[in-house]
Structure formats: structure tokens, C-alpha cells
Amino acid sequence: MKSYKIEKGSVGTLPTLITAKWCPFTLTAENFWMEATQADGSTLRILDAESDEGKSLISTVNVSGVPCLVAAPERLFYGINLSLDEAKSFLTD
Numbered sequence: 001m002k003s004y005k006i007e008k009g010s011v012g013t014l015p016t017l018i019t020a021k022w023c024p025f026t027l028t029a030e031n032f033w034m035e036a037t038q039a040d041g042s043t044l045r046i047l048d049a050e051s052d053e054g055k056s057l058i059s060t061v062n063v064s065g066v067p068c069l070v071a072a073p074e075r076l077f078y079g080i081n082l083s084l085d086e087a088k089s090f091l092t093d
Contacts, residue, residue: 015070019066025066
């Protein structure tokens with residue numbers, strides 16, 4: 001299996017939440033990750049999976065589902081099944 005390093009600048013501003021209009025968890029995920037990033041002092045970028053920018057990021061970091069929080073090119077979190085403290089920790093690790 002080929003491994004490679006993705007430069008942070010090549011994926012745009014992080015953290016980024018990838019959602020989809022058709023996903024029933026989009027609004028909940030947006031609210032949850034917005035609260036977590038505000039508590040962390042970060043700014044959250046939200047991309048729709050079907051937008052050109054969303055498709056590009058999904059391809060670059062190999063996202064396999066939504067909602068997906070991209071904290072770093074190699075650190076993805078799917079869903080929202082964690083506490084606010086766990087989310088803040090994930091963002092800062």
C-alpha cells in the first residue's frame with residue numbers, strides 16, 4: 001500500500017466539516033461541531049459534499065461518509081457520537 005503525506009495547506013482551512021443536504025444528521029453535526037470549535041477557539045468551515053470544493057476535499061483526504069470532521073489531513077471523525085469535551089480534545093490533539 002502506497003503511503004503519502006498530505007500537506008495541510010492543500011486542503012484549505014481546517015477544521016472543516018463535510019456534510020450533505022440529504023443527510024439527516026447535517027444540522028445536528030453543524031451545531032455540535034460549531035460549539036466544539038468555538039469552545040476550542042477555532043473557526044469551523046462547513047462544506048457540502050456535493051460542492052466542487054467539498055468533492056475536492058473528500059478526494060484529497062479520502063472521506064468515506066458524512067458528516068465528517070476533518071481536523072487534519074490524517075485525522076477524520078465521522079458522526080457526532082462523542083461528548084463536547086471529547087470533541088474539543090480531538091480538535092487539539
